[in-house]
Amino acid sequence: MGPGLDFSSTSTGRGGAPPTVHGTRHPGEEDHATGIRWVSVPTVASTDAPTSALAVVYTDEGEFIEYRFFPRNPDLVLIDTQLVANAPVQFLVAGIGDALATWIEARASAKAAATTMAGGLATQAGTALAELSWRIIHENALSALDAVRDGIVTPALESLVEANTLLSGLGFESGGLAAAHAIHNGLTAAPQTHGLTHGQKVNIGSLTQLVLEGAPRAEIEDFVEFTTRVGLPNTLTEIGLSPDDTRALEAVAAAATVESETIHSMPFPVTADDVVAALTSIERLSRSIRAEKGLPEPVEYEAAH
Numbered sequence: 344m345g346p347g348l349d350f351s352s353t354s355t356g357r358g359g360a361p362p363t364v365h366g367t368r369h370p371g372e373e374d375h376a377t378g379i380r381w382v383s384v385p386t387v388a389s390t391d392a393p394t395s396a397l398a399v400v401y402t403d404e405g406e407f408i409e410y411r412f413f414p415r416n417p418d419l420v421l422i423d424t425q426l427v428a429n430a431p432v433q434f435l436v437a438g439i440g441d442a443l444a445t446w447i448e449a450r451a452s453a454k455a456a457a458t459t460m461a462g463g464l465a466t467q468a469g470t471a472l473a474e475l476s477w478r479i480i481h482e483n484a485l486s487a488l489d490a491v492r493d494g495i496v497t498p499a500l501e502s503l504v505e506a507n508t509l510l511s512g513l514g515f516e517s518g519g520l521a522a523a524h525a526i527h528n529g530l531t532a533a534p535q536t537h538g539l540t541h542g543q544k545v546n547i548g549s550l551t552q553l554v555l556e557g558a559p560r561a562e563i564e565d566f567v568e569f570t571t572r573v574g575l576p577n578t579l580t581e582i583g584l585s586p587d588d589t590r591a592l593e594a595v596a597a598a599a600t601v602e603s604e605t606i607h608s609m610p611f612p613v614t615a616d617d618v619v620a621a622l623t624s625i626e627r628l629s630r631s632i633r634a635e636k637g638l639p640e641p642v643e644y645e646a647a648h
């Protein structure tokens with residue numbers, strides 16, 4: 344423990360939904376000016392927020408309000424992986440969804456030479472860590488999820504937690520956010536999605552971003568197959584919506600494309616109509632890929648009222 348570290352201010356992460364703050368309630372919100380030094384000790388690996396100097400503020404209903412920036416990142420991110428192994432597996436599934444977006448968004452943001460969440464242009468390091476996170480997740484996620492189902496810590500789980508909390512956190516902050524998180528924020532405007540985790544909604548944003556980019560078919564197939572195996576939603580059905588919910592999808596797209604949103608960090612202009620079309624398309628797209636690969640059909644999500 345270094346001088347100046349104030350452990351009394353250390354808070355633990357909140358992985359549940361709807362959170363008031365994305366992942367971590369940053370200590371010293373009242374200490375903006377002083378920039379108190381702090382340590383992050385998340386008890387679940389459900390988002391990459393514990394590594395960042397950024398909090399996402401939501402209403403009690405779970406609607407996105409704003410990103411709030413803090414003057415300092417944590418001096419240390421400390422995770423007891425046995426706690427992660429003891430937690431419900433859904434937390435880790437959510438953390439995988441949040442982290443998979445990091446590379447998809449960082450590479451788009453780098454292409455656009457967009458401003459990152461840390462301010463300024465993306466660094467090569469930020470973009471490279473985002474890609475490393477993506478690779479480690481693909482190699483370890485399924486084994487790590489099985490380890491958590493058994494309540495045990497394995498090297499795959501250790502690697503996954505490093506990827507989805509540390510590398511993804513550094514990667515999004517210094518690599519840049521783009522469409523996936525903007526679409527997540529838009530989805531929070533739809534009451535049908537309330538109660539879903541951040542990572543589940545981000546995953547819909549990731550797939551929608553791939554559609555907006557016109558990503559190669561093979562890449563989209565891999566993404567749908569992998570995220571289905573992980574247990575993440577990749578259809579509207581699984582987030583309480585359907586392609587016929589035109590009004591709701593228009594509201595989501597409007598919120599996702601407000602001027603301040605990171606969707607404008609994409610390397611091409613994106614309109615609300617583009618987002619409605621891309622969101623609508625993922626239902627048939629994912630269903631057909633899942634059928635081709637012999638994967639289960641989506642199960643309808645119903646928000647608790």
Ligand SMILES: [Zn+2]
Pocket residue numbers: 390391441524541545
């Ligand atoms: Zn996130």
